[in-house]
Amino acid sequence: MTDIKKISTERIRCLIADTESTLRELEAELQRRETEAQDVEIDHLEEHMRGAELSLNSIKEFLTFLLGEYRSKH
Amino acid sequence: MWFRRNEMCGFSWLHEGLIADADRPLTPNVSGYSVVRSLQCGSKNALRFDESTCLSLAMFRGVAQTAPPSHQQPSGESEDVPLPAKAVVLFRSPPTALRQVMSDATASAQIDANEVTADSLLEPAPQMLDAPLSKSDATQWIAVAVLVYLLICAVGLIGSGFKAATGDEAKEMFAFATNPFAGLVVGTVATALIQSSSTVTSIIVGLVAGGLPVSVAVPMVMGANIGTSITNTIVSLGHVREKKEFARAFSAATVHDFFNLLSVVIFLPLEIAFGLLEKIGKTLASFFVVEDASMGGLNFVKAMTAPVVGTAKHYALELGDGLGGGLLIIGGVVLIFITIHYVGKLLKKLMVGKAKEIMHAAIGKGPVSGIVSGTIVTVLVQSSSTTTSLMVPLAGSGAFGLKQIYPFTLGANIGTCITALLAATAVDGNANAALQIAFIHLTYNVLGVIVIYGIPFLRFTPVRAAEWLGVTAAENKLIALAYILGVFFVIPGICLGVSSII
Numbered sequence: 199m200t201d202i203k204k205i206s207t208e209r210i211r212c213l214i215a216d217t218e219s220t221l222r223e224l225e226a227e228l229q230r231r232e233t234e235a236q237d238v239e240i241d242h243l244e245e246h247m248r249g250a251e252l253s254l255n256s257i258k259e260f261l262t263f264l265l266g267e268y269r270s271k272h
Numbered sequence: 273m274w275f276r277r278n279e280m281c282g283f284s285w286l287h288e289g290l291i292a293d294a295d296r297p298l299t300p301n302v303s304g305y306s307v308v309r310s311l312q313c314g315s316k317n318a319l320r321f322d323e324s325t326c327l328s329l330a331m332f333r334g335v336a337q338t339a340p341p342s343h344q345q346p347s348g349e350s351e352d353v354p355l356p357a358k359a360v361v362l363f364r365s366p367p368t369a370l371r372q373v374m375s376d377a378t379a380s381a382q383i384d385a386n387e388v389t390a391d392s393l394l395e396p397a398p399q400m401l402d403a404p405l406s407k408s409d410a411t412q413w414i415a416v417a418v419l420v421y422l423l424i425c426a427v428g429l430i431g432s433g434f435k436a437a438t439g440d441e442a443k444e445m446f447a448f449a450t451n452p453f454a455g456l457v458v459g460t461v462a463t464a465l466i467q468s469s470s471t472v473t474s475i476i477v478g479l480v481a482g483g484l485p486v487s488v489a490v491p492m493v494m495g496a497n498i499g500t501s502i503t504n505t506i507v508s509l510g511h512v513r514e515k516k517e518f519a520r521a522f523s524a525a526t527v528h529d530f531f532n533l534l535s536v537v538i539f540l541p542l543e544i545a546f547g548l549l550e551k552i553g554k555t556l557a558s559f560f561v562v563e564d565a566s567m568g569g570l571n572f573v574k575a576m577t578a579p580v581v582g583t584a585k586h587y588a589l590e591l592g593d594g595l596g597g598g599l600l601i602i603g604g605v606v607l608i609f610i611t612i613h614y615v616g617k618l619l620k621k622l623m624v625g626k627a628k629e630i631m632h633a634a635i636g637k638g639p640v641s642g643i644v645s646g647t648i649v650t651v652l653v654q655s656s657s658t659t660t661s662l663m664v665p666l667a668g669s670g671a672f673g674l675k676q677i678y679p680f681t682l683g684a685n686i687g688t689c690i691t692a693l694l695a696a697t698a699v700d701g702n703a704n705a706a707l708q709i710a711f712i713h714l715t716y717n718v719l720g721v722i723v724i725y726g727i728p729f730l731r732f733t734p735v736r737a738a739e740w741l742g743v744t745a746a747e748n749k750l751i752a753l754a755y756i757l758g759v760f761f762v763i764p765g766i767c768l769g770v771s772s773i774i
Contacts, residue, residue: 229636232671233635233636235671236635236636236671236672236676237632237635238671239666239669239671239672240628240631240632240635240666241628243624243627243628243631243662244624246662246665246666247620247624247658247662249507249510249665250504250507250658250661250662250664250665251507251661255510256506256507256509256510257506257509259509259510259512259513260509260510260512260749260752260753263512263513263749264749264750264753267749
């Protein structure tokens with residue numbers, strides 16, 4: 199950006215207004231994308247329910263991973 | 273494996289199918305084949321094609337199929353494209369990306385629609401949200417009603433058994449648990465082992481009806497809240513392979529732990545000093561149980577369960593009060609365990625569509641909406657472990673932040689109280705006390721949410737603690753293991769040992 203001290207006051211006001219408007223648009227777009235991503239996850243609720251069921255596999259996988267990490271470090 | 277829309281009209285839940293392009297040959301390297309293979313292997317990644325996809329996979333028994341003779345290598349040898357099973361991929365809204373992929377299939381790879389029947393499906397067809405109640409749904413609802421009836425009977429059995437076995441000596445038998453920390457530990461460890469706070473609180477309601485002092489039961493109920501959070505913590509271990517995902521998932525699980533621990537830190541001293549929860553529970557119970565009134569005419573639930581409970585009592589107590597009472601308690605506990613397990617399974621299947629609607633409606637609407645949604649979903653599926661465990665993969669995916677799933681977790685704490693209230697409706701024995709402990713459970717959880725979430729400087733304390741723990745455990749996975757063993761078993765065990773010596 200050019201030296202802002204050389205920019206006129208009116209121009210600065212316009213730039214601020216544009217920036218604030220752009221920021222609002224970006225925030226709205228970000229919010230929209232986040233909400234859409236959340237909607238997608240909720241649409242897959244059945245899968246998440248299956249994945250969230252407690253099973254010995256979770257513990258087994260975790261312990262296997264721990265052992266693997268330990269062996270790779272030593 | 274590609275089908276035409278009209279051939280699948282027997283399945284009312286199909287909105288659109290995918291029409292195969294018959295002109296192009298199938299090759300083993302085409303993405304369509306690898307898509308189907310990965311679907312068969314249960315790869316979750318294969319199910320995420322684009323935002324508008326709602327994918328349903330029906331696997332059915334079939335024979336291994338080789339590629340059509342038209343697909344030949346230049347050398348003249350045929351290249352087999354073995355398929356472990358046929359797969360029908362059905363969409364609610366066809367994904368653009370997958371349509372392009374599937375269009376490479378050849379017509380001869382299409383499934384004969386006559387092969388796909390309801391009996392041949394390996395997995396049940398998913399529920400269509402606006403479909404009329406099917407015969408299978410009606411059967412499942414009847415099963416839920418029967419199981420709930422048996423749950424109430426089971427609580428009655430425990431109450432009767434406990435009363436018979438202990439006579440008037442319940443206070444002396446549970447003298448060890450008059451130390452509130454011992455009661456807290458008993459509730460925590462029992463729930464961590466049984467993996468269900470609903471089961472433990474239902475048992476506690478039965479025991480209170482049979483003579484267990486309410487003051488002894490209160491810390492047990494608090495402990496049950498802590499113990500139940502082990503389930504979602506273990507579920508989060510399944511995300512261990514990806515560091516950032518594990519950090520998010522572990523945080524989402526442990527935020528529940530930290531909330532419940534903070535709740536105990538606040539309310540247990542208040543309960544010991546002032547009997548706050550006991551007094552509130554007593555007041556609430558008094559609105560529903562009238563002293564000196566005839567229960568038989570007013571309590572139709574008790575009247576309905578009387579035949580089962582009465583018959584079991586009659587035969588068991590022929591063996592003597594001690595043995596008979598013990599058998600009733602064991603029978604009641606086993607029955608509670610079975611009924612809650614199967615009610616949870618059935619309601620998960622029946623209510624998943626409703627749960628989706630509620631969660632969709634709650635997105636972006638603020639924390640109160642999140643708490644209410646968490647409560648309703650938990651009441652629908654009858655399990656706080658299900659709701660809180662569901663938050664783990666949602667947070668793990670990165671789509672939901674910890675501050676967003678936190679209110680759902682709090683709602684789950686409140687929603688689970690319905691089971692104890694249900695259990696208290698038809699106990700034999702001290703109905704007033706049973707209802708009191710059920711209301712204490714509800715009050716404790718509601719006040720916990722109001723106080724901790726309501727006070728600004730306390731509100732995100734569990735979130736900050738969980739975030740720190742998640743990041744730390746992601747760096748060193750041993751910390752996650754140490755946390756689980758320490759919080760749910762080692763520390764309670766030490767406390768129990770110390771309190772028994774004192």
